[in-house]
Amino acid sequence: MPHSISLNPWSFEGLLLSESMTLGGMIERAAGLGFDSIDIGDLWMNLNPNPDLARLRDLRSMTRGNDLTVSSCWFWIDLLAGLAICGDKRAVAESLRGYFAICEYLEAPYITLQNGNPAPGVSHQQAHDSLLDLYQDLEKMAEDHNVVVALEAPRSPAPFNSPQGTLELVREYGSPWLTVTPDFEAWRIPRQGMPPLSYPENPGATRLEALAVDEFEACLPFAPFIHAKFLEFNDSGTDPNFPLDDIFRAIRDSDRDHVICVEYEGWIPDLHPERDAVTETAKAIELIRHHLRPVDAQGAQVALSTADSSVARP
Amino acid sequence: MPIGSEHWVGANMVSDLHEIEGPDRRVAGVGFTVTNRFFHAGRPLGWFRGFAVEVDSRAISPDAVTLILRGQRFPVRQLPTLVDVWWQPLEKAQVEVLDQAITHADHHQIALVLELPLVTFTPVVDVNEIYPINPARLEAVLPTTTAAEAH
Numbered sequence: 001m002p003h004s005i006s007l008n009p010w011s012f013e014g015l016l017l018s019e020s021m022t023l024g025g026m027i028e029r030a031a032g033l034g035f036d037s038i039d040i041g042d043l044w045m046n047l048n049p050n051p052d053l054a055r056l057r058d059l060r061s062m063t064r065g066n067d068l069t070v071s072s073c074w075f076w077i078d079l080l081a082g083l084a085i086c087g088d089k090r091a092v093a094e095s096l097r098g099y100f101a102i103c104e105y106l107e108a109p110y111i112t113l114q115n116g117n118p119a120p121g122v123s124h125q126q127a128h129d130s131l132l133d134l135y136q137d138l139e140k141m142a143e144d145h146n147v148v149v150a151l152e153a154p155r156s157p158a159p160f161n162s163p164q165g166t167l168e169l170v171r172e173y174g175s176p177w178l179t180v181t182p183d184f185e186a187w188r189i190p191r192q193g194m195p196p197l198s199y200p201e202n203p204g205a206t207r208l209e210a211l212a213v214d215e216f217e218a219c220l221p222f223a224p225f226i227h228a229k230f231l232e233f234n235d236s237g238t239d240p241n242f243p244l245d246d247i248f249r250a251i252r253d254s255d256r257d258h259v260i261c262v263e264y265e266g267w268i269p270d271l272h273p274e275r276d277a278v279t280e281t282a283k284a285i286e287l288i289r290h291h292l293r294p295v296d297a298q299g300a301q302v303a304l305s306t307a308d309s310s311v312a313r314p
Numbered sequence: 315m316p317i318g319s320e321h322w323v324g325a326n327m328v329s330d331l332h333e334i335e336g337p338d339r340r341v342a343g344v345g346f347t348v349t350n351r352f353f354h355a356g357r358p359l360g361w362f363r364g365f366a367v368e369v370d371s372r373a374i375s376p377d378a379v380t381l382i383l384r385g386q387r388f389p390v391r392q393l394p395t396l397v398d399v400w401w402q403p404l405e406k407a408q409v410e411v412l413d414q415a416i417t418h419a420d421h422h423q424i425a426l427v428l429e430l431p432l433v434t435f436t437p438v439v440d441v442n443e444i445y446p447i448n449p450a451r452l453e454a455v456l457p458t459t460t461a462a463e464a465h
Contacts, residue, residue: 082435201432270318
């Protein structure tokens with residue numbers, strides 16, 4: 001299947017936050033590296049809480065001017081946190097309406113959100129039921145704005161942010177407007193010298209092993225949008241922290257096309273802030289292209305078909 | 315949140331330290347700039363559930379600390395209540411510390427002692443602190459500009 005490759009500017013976040021790169025420079029770099037599209041995070045929209053319209057217009061112009069599209073808008077939204085803090089789903093939905101409108105304005109086919117974590121005292125069943133209830137509102141907004149909800153699933157120890165937990169909810173709800181975004185982080189292999197497999201927002205949750213790639217394969221029919229996290233590249237040009245051969249074999253064998261969105265995260269202070277994030281991100285796109293190259297019956301690699309970065313909505 | 319333990323790109327996040335002169339022309343405190351280099355910057359100020367300052371390893375009373383954003387002065391005790399004043403990425407805020415125990419020095423050590431919620435629904439603030447709050451600490455040793463030099 002033809003896949004397209006997108007860039008999450010998170011890959012250049014260290015450069016952006018240290019003012020070594022501008023937003024415009026970031027978009028130019030993304031185009032220069034050969035990405036088809038970018039995934040824009042909420043922090044660069046100057047929310048207050050409403051977006052800065054001039055900023056959105058700049059983002060749209062800069063993206064178009066570099067022959068890119070916007071694949072997704074990423075918002076730091078934990079739906080369960082919203083339900084706990086706002087107190088009812090109507091307030092949560094009202095808070096999210098503007099975000100769907102931003103995606104529509106930027107012509108992004110996906111809005112990326114997370115299910116989040118249950119508040120203390122909220123049972124698994126209560127959280128499950130309240131999410132399914134909220135999905136009804138999300139589905140309506142998705143359809144209204146023609147934007148598919150991509151529920152990011154990066155945290156294997158978290159019940160509703162894990163690939164399995166998110167997949168179960170999406171399958172149970174059963175709407176093409178709600179999809180799973182598996183994040184390679186959930187398949188990260190524990191390695192000495194790397195940050196432990198526990199997460200700042202889930203301090204009590206830990207795991208010792210990477211998830212099985214079977215669980216990645218299970219997500220793919222429901223996963224038009226995938227987060228491809230990378231942390232570091234070795235001399236062979238691969239990232240040893242993830243079972244990439246098996247992950248990309250599953251993507252190549254998938255019956256649907258996918259937007260594969262690169263999140264190079266090696267720039268964080270705990271890892272390799274000294275490395276040039278642009279150079280490392282270039283390795284990521286090269287690696288993905290290598291892995292996506294199909295293999296013919298004789299085992300030889302054939303040329304890539306041109307990716308179609310347009311997205312068929314439900 | 316990304317993996318790892320830090321919450322910001324810390325280089326030059328605290329800068330422009332200067333001493334503040336009282337009416338008697340003696341040092342009455344210090345001021346400095348904080349640039350918003352937090353990961354996922356772009357939040358209401360109420361995201362800071364705690365915002366304390368230490369100068370030269372001494373905790374400063376919250377009553378002596380004011381955060382100034384776009385010319386608006388907010389006592390740091392008030393920050394957790396601010397759900398509708400947003401601090402944008404790379405935007406600079408000034409912190410003013412008025413404490414006469416601070417004396418002149420060529421350098422001062424500044425520490426921000428923060429309390430941050432890491433489970434988030436960006437448009438609203440967890441004012442009832444339903445989710446756990448995480449401590450975070452940012453330190454810098456900065457050269458001092460005296461009041462006379464600043465002028």
